[in-house]
Amino acid sequence: MPNQLLNMPYLELMNLFESIGGMGRGTLDPGLHDVRAIQEQLHLAPTLRGKSSDPPPTTADLPPLVGPSLSVPPSAPEGPSPSVSLFVPPCTPAGPSPSVGPFIGEDEDFLGADEALSHSRGGVYLTPLPVVTPSFPLPQAPFASPPLPSVGQAIARTPLPPSLSAQIPLSWPSHDNLSLEWICDLMSIFEWSSRNLSPSDFPSILPIPAFDALVLSASKILHKEPNCVFIDPCTLTSTVVVVGDVHGQLHDLTFLLQDAGFPSEKRFFVFNGDYVDRGAWGLETFLVLLAWKVLMPHRVYLLRGNHESKYCTSIYGFEKEVMTKYGDNGKHVYQKCLGCFKELLLASIIAGCVYTAHGGLFRSVSVAPSKRSKRKKKRRKNSNPEVDSLSLGSFEELSKARRSVFDPPYEGLNLIPGDVLWSDPSISPGLSPNKERGIGLLWGPDCTEEFLKKFHLKLIIRSHEGPDAREKRLDLSGMNEGYTIDHVVDSGKLITVFSAPDYPQFQATEERYENKGAYIVLEAPDFDVPTFHSFEAVTPRPKVNPYYDYEDVIDSDEELDLASMVPASS
Numbered sequence: 001m002p003n004q005l006l007n008m009p010y011l012e013l014m015n016l017f018e019s020i021g022g023m024g025r026g027t028l029d030p031g032l033h034d035v036r037a038i039q040e041q042l043h044l045a046p047t048l049r050g051k052s053s054d055p056p057p058t059t060a061d062l063p064p065l066v067g068p069s070l071s072v073p074p075s076a077p078e079g080p081s082p083s084v085s086l087f088v089p090p091c092t093p094a095g096p097s098p099s100v101g102p103f104i105g106e107d108e109d110f111l112g113a114d115e116a117l118s119h120s121r122g123g124v125y126l127t128p129l130p131v132v133t134p135s136f137p138l139p140q141a142p143f144a145s146p147p148l149p150s151v152g153q154a155i156a157r158t159p160l161p162p163s164l165s166a167q168i169p170l171s172w173p174s175h176d177n178l179s180l181e182w183i184c185d186l187m188s189i190f191e192w193s194s195r196n197l198s199p200s201d202f203p204s205i206l207p208i209p210a211f212d213a214l215v216l217s218a219s220k221i222l223h224k225e226p227n228c229v230f231i232d233p234c235t236l237t238s239t240v241v242v243v244g245d246v247h248g249q250l251h252d253l254t255f256l257l258q259d260a261g262f263p264s265e266k267r268f269f270v271f272n273g274d275y276v277d278r279g280a281w282g283l284e285t286f287l288v289l290l291a292w293k294v295l296m297p298h299r300v301y302l303l304r305g306n307h308e309s310k311y312c313t314s315i316y317g318f319e320k321e322v323m324t325k326y327g328d329n330g331k332h333v334y335q336k337c338l339g340c341f342k343e344l345l346l347a348s349i350i351a352g353c354v355y356t357a358h359g360g361l362f363r364s365v366s367v368a369p370s371k372r373s374k375r376k377k378k379r380r381k382n383s384n385p386e387v388d389s390l391s392l393g394s395f396e397e398l399s400k401a402r403r404s405v406f407d408p409p410y411e412g413l414n415l416i417p418g419d420v421l422w423s424d425p426s427i428s429p430g431l432s433p434n435k436e437r438g439i440g441l442l443w444g445p446d447c448t449e450e451f452l453k454k455f456h457l458k459l460i461i462r463s464h465e466g467p468d469a470r471e472k473r474l475d476l477s478g479m480n481e482g483y484t485i486d487h488v489v490d491s492g493k494l495i496t497v498f499s500a501p502d503y504p505q506f507q508a509t510e511e512r513y514e515n516k517g518a519y520i521v522l523e524a525p526d527f528d529v530p531t532f533h534s535f536e537a538v539t540p541r542p543k544v545n546p547y548y549d550y551e552d553v554i555d556s557d558e559e560l561d562l563a564s565m566v567p568a569s570s
Helices: 002-006 010-020 032-042 101-105 113-118 151-157 180-196 199-204 208-223 250-260 282-295 310-315 318-341 395-400 416-422 445-454 467-471
Strands: 228-231 239-243 267-271 300-302 347-350 354-357 431-433 441-443 459-462 483-489 492-497 517-523 530-535
Touching (some): 180 250, 199 318, 208 282, 239 354, 250 517, 267 347, 282 300, 282 318, 445 483, 445 492, 492 517
Parallel strands (some): 228 347, 354 459
8 A cells, every 4th residue: 555655646645635534635734744744644755866777775775773863664665666856855863963973984884964865765764844934935936846746746846945954044154163964954955946946046045155154165175185186095995986077967966975875984075077067056066065075175075177167167157157146246156166166176096096087188298387477478489289299297297287277278388287177088099189179188098008007007087078079979989878988908997977967957959868977986995996876867857047058059079269268377
């Protein structure tokens, strides 16, 4: 009977309860809470998730629960549950939460935030929540949710604030004491607002003071990190999760974090850039990742992508998104984001054997970049990459590159940042200018072998190319599964990972790409054998207007309008 009730339409379920007299429609709170009350009566715990390629575990696979506010009803059904849109329920146990405490350091023995949100494919729910009244009126159509056809969708899409502990609007914690609870509130409120609020209501959930404090705290941490960070997983039980482009697809990022498990003392995350543009929730996506960086600065590493630039964000939607969401304060918010982009890392080395960067390899530069004289602004002679002799660069050169620029230069002496963010692999041997993009390099399998062998590496993991880019590159595999193995050489492999499923969010073509997203897990002791996790997009996505002209704008892999890019001195 419980399995049948899981798939029963909402109105039929209500009528059933009226007929048996156990709980009439008139005795129930409206919306979310009547469904939850029904679930409590039936002891049901359906899973809300995106579709994953991994088989769903049964309740026997779940970790033990700790904490009075978490429960698994005794008759929770075994096996897979309906695949519906992702809802982020509150994720903290009752009572005060320390800044880090047992949530982070003991995730093998304690149900962490990722499992408490909803165990990836496992079906864990918190106890029912009281109604939280927002400090602003709920919006009407077209932002209100449509009729709810099933129990799972009703929970996922009912327009009520989802968190017991969340204070709307969010305020920055006193004494900068960011906690896991605050991040969970941030994620759940962003999820709820994306489905129920107009974008212009965004300051009502995250006011300017809270935004400023978050970006400032993260920027201070990022500023102290080197261009290429060396990540040394501490224990034999540690794992490292590598994530590719997410492009403002908030709901897919949230699912990915649940599916992989939230960052913890034993679970590192390396994000390979391109957090914004194309998707409608780039601001929320970037802020969520900054919050994780502030909470766990030595477990979460944020690399820069080519879209974290003034040029790309002015074309592919992020600038307009910010201006729409913050109105009169939009310019202030956008400038703060650009300033934070300049602090993002260029690359990482994991366990001494895995190199990650957004685009990939980079050239050697003969002369280190020097500061421009304040007295004389003499125009520097541009170097021509077509006539200059190209060779692979070193990590010493990478460490000296000037990353703090709005747009990585496509000419001059500071070319390494542009190479790292914009370059692509090729099947053809050699190192050459990337004429298709107008910036960066193309490198062949021989260059991959040279780089791996010279620096004693086993893997190169990069991102940068989605299904639209790969569709035009017949020499390389498509991005249907969210990852490709592009080069296999004696010393190791070159891998591309792309973490935005069904990308781009707005597509002008009649048929969507419907690609899967993926992330990579590297495990101890060697961290050089990648495990790929593919997943499908969370559906349905909230309806929202695009922030760029996706039908007419140039594709990201076509030649850039280099003249409009900010000069190298910015």
